Amino acid sequence: MAYPYRNPTPTADAIITDGTGRVVLIERKNPPKGWAIPGGFVDEGEEVGHAARREAKEETGLDVELVEQLFVYSDPKRDPRQHTMSTVYACKVPPGSMPSGEDDAAQARWFSESEIPWADMAFDHGQILRDYFHWAKTGQRRKLWP
Numbered sequence: 001m002a003y004p005y006r007n008p009t010p011t012a013d014a015i016i017t018d019g020t021g022r023v024v025l026i027e028r029k030n031p032p033k034g035w036a037i038p039g040g041f042v043d044e045g046e047e048v049g050h051a052a053r054r055e056a057k058e059e060t061g062l063d064v065e066l067v068e069q070l071f072v073y074s075d076p077k078r079d080p081r082q083h084t085m086s087t088v089y090a091c092k093v094p095p096g097s098m099p100s101g102e103d104d105a106a107q108a109r110w111f112s113e114s115e116i117p118w119a120d121m122a123f124d125h126g127q128i129l130r131d132y133f134h135w136a137k138t139g140q141r142r143k144l145w146p
Helices: 048-060 125-138
Strands: 009-017 023-028 039-041 065-073 084-092 105-111
Touching: 009 048, 009 125, 023 048, 039 048, 039 084, 048 065, 048 084, 048 105, 065 125, 084 125
Parallel strands: 009 084
Antiparallel strands: 009 023, 009 039, 023 105, 065 084
């Protein structure tokens, strides 16, 4: 018997920092094009935090440490391909770590907040990064309701 419900697909994203205030972004090889936070789909039977670490490694070559679960983003319009919901983690790597674009990332590199290509961000990752930088500066997470 088929399951009669259509549900959002879970994803996990990793905001990676090295303690200098910079974050790693990837340039996507596949549509939708643009710059993005490393991340992707959670595999069946996989814990969400593990998915964030796995996707970060696959796309940047970096082994990340999860620091904090920041928020779950679930706007039905956040991904033009399908309804997804992403659990976003703040992650860290040792200073001097160098990302490399791997898997479905054309490239991966460090960006300071002022260098982020805001107009070229994929999905809702611009909003996620604004929320992250606010949290990093103030300790305040995104509010559930305005």
